[in-house]
Every structure is written in structure tokens, then in C-alpha cells.
Amino acid sequence: SMISLVAVLSFIIIVWEALVVKRTVMFSLFLPTSIEWQHAYPPADHSYMEIPMITNY
Numbered sequence: 001s002m003i004s005l006v007a008v009l010s011f012i013i014i015v016w017e018a019l020v021v022k023r024t025v026m027f028s029l030f031l032p033t034s035i036e037w038q039h040a041y042p043p044a045d046h047s048y049m050e051i052p053m054i055t056n057y
Helices: 001-019 028-033
Strands: none
Touching: none
């Protein structure tokens, strides 16, 4: 029971610290570039003539 108490207290402290501290997002420059965010999921059957490719404009 003492181990469970320590584990629960540690969990509460970790969750509280994660919610209170405002850290900056690392590598936010390339977050929305995956193709899953640009197309519907799941894709319709036979919706592409070839595999889609992401290009830089």
C-alpha cells in the first residue's frame, strides 16, 4: 500500500507539473506536413491514380 501511495502521488505531481508549466513546442516548423492531415481518412477506394506526394512550394 505504501508503494501504491508513492506511485499515485508521483503520478499526480507529474500530471500537475505537465499542466502548469508552459513549455515551447519543439520542432513546430514541420508539424502539419504529413499527408494524413491533408486528406480524408480513411481514403475512398481507388481514389488516387497514383500515390500522392508532398512537395515543397
